Amino acid sequence: MARTADELRNAIRVAVGRFEREGAPAFTKEDLAAICDAVGYEIDTSGRLPPKAEMRAGILWKSGVVDEANPEDAPSSFRKNELEAIMAAVA
Template sequence: MSPTVHELRNEIRLAVGRYERVEQTGFTKESLAAIAEAVGYTPETVSRPPKGQVRAGIRWKVGLREDDDPDAGGGTFRKADLQAIAEFLREE
């Protein structure tokens, strides 16, 4: 049986040194920053870029898109995105 979205988020959180969450919730800016660092994405803008830009950068680094343009769409991570991120972090 494949893992749920909640299980994938917690696996990713643990892989980047964050804490598991009991409730089902998306990533905070701090968690996204930790994931971005773990996958090797460093935004070239402000110190705390918008969540959309960080998500786009993470997708770019794990091979889900060709660039880190946040205006190209994507929004929150879908299950396929989470699976790709988790797999990327397992390989690191």
């Protein structure tokens, strides 16, 4: 049986050492930072975390979903096919 988007988000959280969350919450900045680390997208973590759009763009780029990391083109949340690609990249 195919996983739902919620199940994929939680599987990704667990794969990068974060905690599962109930319901359908979007990734937090901390979740996105952990995913960036897992897929090899370097971000500056010495101060405040970068904007979510920047991290989502980098994750999609490193997961092979897009050809370049462009925060202006990054979705406000990941679609199911994007979550599947991210899951493959972090697994």
